Amino acid sequence: MRWLVAGASGMLGSDAVELLRSRGHDVDARAREGLDVTDPAAVHDVVAHGGYDVVLNCTAYTAVDAAEEHEGDAFAINATGAAHLARAASAAGARVVHVSTDYVFDGAATEPYREDAPVAPRSAYGRTKAAGEWAVRAEAPDHLVVRTAWLYGRNGACFPRTIARLVAERGSLDVVDDQVGQPTWTVDLADLVERLVAEGAPSGTYHGSSSGETSWYGFARAVVAAAGLDPDSVRPTTSDRFVRPAPRPSYSVLGHDALAGRAIGAWDERWRTAAATVLG
Structure with a gap:
């Protein structure tokens, strides 16, 4: 298959390009310099002449706090940009895979969010990502919207490397224990x-996160242990100690019913596999 990966230089995009190529796919990897998704003419030109079977959208404005003051900038990438890609892909007969986020939910649930649960974003980032989902569904009938959560990887800034560095520098660290989610390897x-x-999954919405759940505190302890440091150097605290411009979901656990047996493994098992690569 021939794939276009938009946002190919990011944490997810770079790993996606490597994995796809390792499996024999023909991949056109486009960083923002090579494809500005906010430019509809540029998007149309690339997609219309690319001969792609699949367009994978890994582009995103992910500065969650900055989006509170710059929602228009976030909307241009997360919503309008997604619409440009979906429209062009649909016109070219390509399948669209759009990566979204747990932030489209309100974070107030007490059991995993189903794929068809109502969206109710509480932040500018969440609103723009929810709008992007809507745009993809409207513009491209042949789509996969794949929501994920708590992503980490070897390329770019991520929670595990930050935690390991801070504990090594400071000797101890307070990490919130009242936000629960699913750490997921890119x-x-x-x-x-x-x-x-590859399996021809039906068009629709899927949840691409690890199984199980933990808090940021629980994840931090696993990270510190993998880095060869003392996990007891991580201390639990609450979100009210770390007030930020954008509200964080208290509960970001996603259900995987639509995957029908394809779900990613347990977060702690997957972290043990990923740790050496991610921490370097």
């Missing part, structure tokens, strides 16, 4: 996306 998400496409 390689696992890329693998899931490729499998969904």
Whole structure:
């Protein structure tokens, strides 16, 4: 298959490109310099002449706090840009895979969010990502919307490397224990996306996160242990100690019913596999 990967220089995009090529796919990897998704003419020109079977959208404005003051900038990439890609892909007969986020939910649930649960974003980032989902569904009938959560990977800034560095520098660290989610390795998400496409999964919404759940505190302890440091150097605290411009979901656990047996493994098992690569 011939794939276009938009946002190919990012944490997810770079791993997706590597995995797809390792499985024999022909991949056109486009960083923002090579494809500005906010430019409809440029998007149309690339997609119309690319001969792609699949367009994978890994582009995103992910500065969650900055989006509170710059929602228009976030909307241009997360919503309008997604619409440009979906429209062009649909016109060219390509399948669209759009990566979204747990932030489209309100974070107030007490059990995993189903794929068809109502969206109710509480932040500018969440609103723009929810709008991007809507645009993809409207513009491209042949789509896969894949929501993920708590992504980490070897390329770019991520929670594990930050935690390991700070504990090594400071000797101890307070990490919130009242936000619960599913740490997810970018390689696992890329693998899931490729499998969904290869197996001809029906158009619709899927949740691409690890199984199980933990808090940021629990994840931090696992990270510190993998880095060869003392996990007891991580202390639990609450979100009210770290007030930020954008509200964080208290509960970001996604259900995987639509995957029908394709779900990613347990977060702690996958972290043990990923740790050496991610921490370097």
